Amino acid sequence: SEFSVVIAKVSTGSYKRQVYEVPSGKQLVDQALIDRITWATWTSVLGDEVIGIWSRHAEKADVNCACVSHSGINLVTGDDFGMVKLFDFPCPEKFVRTCF
Numbered sequence: 001s002e003f004s005v006v007i008a009k010v011s012t013g014s015y016k017r018q019v020y021e022v023p024s025g026k027q028l029v030d031q032a033l034i035d036r037i038t039w040a041t042w043t044s045v046l047g048d049e050v051i052g053i054w055s056r057h058a059e060k061a062d063v064n065c066a067c068v069s070h071s072g073i074n075l076v077t078g079d080d081f082g083m084v085k086l087f088d089f090p091c092p093e094k095f096v097r098t099c100f
Contacts, residue, residue, distance in 0.1 A: 006022040007020070007028070007037060008020050008022050011044050011046045015046060019034050041068065042066070042067070042075070042089070043065070043066060043068075044066060045065065049092060050087075050089075051093070052087060052094060052095065052096035053066065053087060054094070054095070062080050062081070063077050063078075063079050063080075064080065065077065066078075069089070074087070074088065075087045075090075075091060085098040
């Protein structure tokens with residue numbers, strides 16, 4: 001039989017990314033294990049995969065939301081200035097230009 005575990009990723013108010021098993025609530029802390037997870041969806045503004053969404057002068061609270069496309073190749077963000085920006089995903093390089 002195939003074993004399946006539901007995993008949830010949350011972003012805290014202190015801008016930390018935490019990963020938990022559901023429904024047990026056990027926090028996963030093994031970074032090597034976390035790095036191997038293929039996420040079904042991505043809505044976090046935190047992580048190495050989205051470093052490029054932050055402009056040179058952005059504060060942590062400036063980018064409010066992010067969502068990766070179903071195809072997994074684009075990322076859209078929304079910010080405090082009313083801007084909606086499109087990026088390639090992942091975008092691990094700092095200060096990348098938006099696609100559009």
